[in-house]
Amino acid sequence: MGKGFFLSKPLGVVCMILGAGAVATIIALSVVYSQEKAKNDNQVLPTDGGTTTKPPATTAAPSNEPWDKYRLPKSLVPQQYNVTLWPRLLPDTTGLYIFTDLILIHSNKLNYTDSASLTSFDSGVKAPSIKSSFLQIETQYLVLQLDGKLVKDHMYQLYTKFTGELADDLGGFYRSEYYEAGVKKYVYPAMKAVFHITLIHDIGTVALSNGMQKETSSVVIESQNVQKTAFGPTEKMSTYLLAFIVSDFAQINNTIDDVLIRIFARKPAIDAGQGQYALNKTGPILKFFEGYYSSKYPLLKSDQIALPDFNAGAMENWGLITYRETALLYDESFSSNSNKERIATIIAHELAHMWFGNLVTLRWWNDLWLNEGFASYVEYLGADNAEPDWNIKDLIVLNDVHRVFAVDAWPLLTLCPLKKRTFRNQPRSVSCLMPSHTARAT
Numbered sequence: 001m002g003k004g005f006f007l008s009k010p011l012g013v014v015c016m017i018l019g020a021g022a023v024a025t026i027i028a029l030s031v032v033y034s035q036e037k038a039k040n041d042n043q044v045l046p047t048d049g050g051t052t053t054k055p056p057a058t059t060a061a062p063s064n065e066p067w068d069k070y071r072l073p074k075s076l077v078p079q080q081y082n083v084t085l086w087p088r089l090l091p092d093t094t095g096l097y098i099f100t101d102l103i104l105i106h107s108n109k110l111n112y113t114d115s116a117s118l119t120s121f122d123s124g125v126k127a128p129s130i131k132s133s134f135l136q137i138e139t140q141y142l143v144l145q146l147d148g149k150l151v152k153d154h155m156y157q158l159y160t161k162f163t164g165e166l167a168d169d170l171g172g173f174y175r176s177e178y179y180e181a182g183v184k185k186y187v188y189p190a191m192k193a194v195f196h197i198t199l200i201h202d203i204g205t206v207a208l209s210n211g212m213q214k215e216t217s218s219v220v221i222e223s224q225n226v227q228k229t230a231f232g233p234t235e236k237m238s239t240y241l242l243a244f245i246v247s248d249f250a251q252i253n254n255t256i257d258d259v260l261i262r263i264f265a266r267k268p269a270i271d272a273g274q275g276q277y278a279l280n281k282t283g284p285i286l287k288f289f290e291g292y293y294s295s296k297y298p299l300l301k302s303d304q305i306a307l308p309d310f311n312a313g314a315m316e317n318w319g320l321i322t323y324r325e326t327a328l329l330y331d332e333s334f335s336s337n338s339n340k341e342r343i344a345t346i347i348a349h350e351l352a353h354m355w356f357g358n359l360v361t362l363r364w365w366n367d368l369w370l371n372e373g374f375a376s377y378v379e380y381l382g383a384d385n386a387e388p389d390w391n392i393k394d395l396i397v398l399n400d401v402h403r404v405f406a407v408d409a410w411p412l413l414t415l416c417p418l419k420k421r422t423f424r425n426q427p428r429s430v431s432c433l434m435p436s437h438t439a440r441a442t
């Protein structure tokens with residue numbers, strides 16, 4: 001079985017708490033003044049030349065400060081993130097956004113080491129300096145207040161350095177007994193940017209991210225011999241789809257129409273051939289969706305990885321889909337038909353998201369039902385294409401229609417066992433579902 005590869009176990013306990021991940025985030029921002037202006041007009045924000053005076057303390061009035069709102073202002077739009085992570089422990093960089101003299105960056109449980117610096121990307125425009133900064137815990141922002149306004153249509157670069165705990169809480173960038181994995185989620189779906197990712201990792205481990213590995217070199221950092229893997233730029237995408245994984249996993253692969261398809265898992269699982277079914281089916285399902293959507297799969301590769309401890313069933317990170325082991329690995333000698341059915345449908349579900357969700361994205365999470373609802377439907381079409389003699393579409397009635405009836409029949413909910421079939425990080429929006437294995441036959 002796999003073992004921790006970042007840290008030996010005794011050391012791991014210590015480092016989990018104290019370890020520091022050096023992380024540099026460089027963000028180029030562009031200012032969108034008009035939207036911000038329109039927003040200002042609706043808000044109780046100071047108009048006295050920009051001096052931010054807090055409104056008088058009244059008891060119940062909700063705060064109008066941008067950092068107390070969960071949705072980012074549209075006054076700054078991210079262009080690209082250059083992120084370098086060194087996961088001895090890890091942080092959680094993120095979405096960022098701003099007001100004209102205010103920069104908000106999503107940030108959770110990170111300690112900022114050096115003070116952040118803001119520079120202008122265009123010559124001729126001087127960047128304002130950072131007047132003050134603080135963490136707004138409730139809304140999970142790093143708030144940077146500037147001593148001047150940002151100029152419309154100009155680009156700025158923000159540089160921050162932070163450390164954070166690489167906890168094994170299955171949230172954000174986390175540490176597990178078996179591997180390291182990171183997933184960004186819940187950030188801000190409508191704000192998309194290009195990500196340039198670099199991972200610093202131990203020799204003998206493989207680093208993965210959304211883009212294709214560009215180059216790996218041996219480097220010495222803080223007198224440690226480590227490897228540095230740089231990835232090609234991602235598509236313009238939401239931060240919640242970003243993924244980084246460092247592991248000692250093995251892989252199998254094939255190529256279909258110039259798209260590299262790889263299945264990663266613990267070495268013993270790969271050696272036992274447990275990735276083979278997923279590898280066999282991924283190419284055909286991908287081709288099916290290209291035809292179904294009339295849109296070519298835009299990436300150079302499609303990686304899928306089985307993680308021994310993973311919160312959801314699977315997560316559709318663009319180009320690097322993460323699964324629980326049971327949702328991806330199939331062993332002819334002991335897996336059941338229902339396991340196989342689940343694998344085919346979950347792969348189809350996640351691949352469906354490569355277009356519906358990743359390429360085309362909801363503006364905010366209240367439309368998640370659309371994202372998930374659609375993928376939960378077309379997963380049957382993809383699986384049916386991959387296994388035409390299963391008649392799997394018949395199961396829509398049992399698995400989904402009846403489940404929806406059960407949800408609607410709310411008085412029954414408390415009687416219903418809490419067995420959720422979650423395909424992704426966001427649990428389905430219902431709190432109780434029919435037992436998912438009732439009458440599942442193939």
Ligand SMILES: *[C@@H]1O[C@H](CO)[C@@H](O)[C@H](O)[C@H]1NC(C)=O
Binds near residue numbers: 028082157196
């Ligand atoms: C980000 O990284 C890319 C690729 O390495 C590079 O071309 C670009 O100049 C970098 N951007 C910034 C703002 O440093």
Ligand SMILES: *[C@@H]1O[C@H](CO)[C@@H](O)[C@H](O)[C@H]1NC(C)=O
Binds near residue numbers: 017018019110111164
């Ligand atoms: C972050 O700062 C807090 C408070 O100073 C401290 O308790 C914690 O250990 C720090 N964490 C890291 C990873 O540096």
Ligand SMILES: *[C@@H]1O[C@H](CO)[C@@H](O)[C@H](O)[C@H]1NC(C)=O
Binds near residue numbers: 251260
């Ligand atoms: C595909 O797998 C083979 C081993 O089966 C390996 O030699 C090769 O490097 C892999 N290709 C890629 C692009 O990962």
Ligand SMILES: *[C@@H]1O[C@H](CO)[C@@H](O)[C@H](O)[C@H]1NC(C)=O
Binds near residue numbers: 277
């Ligand atoms: C995968 O495909 C190969 C070649 O068609 C076949 O021999 C093998 O049985 C398949 N494996 C599984 C687990 O479906």
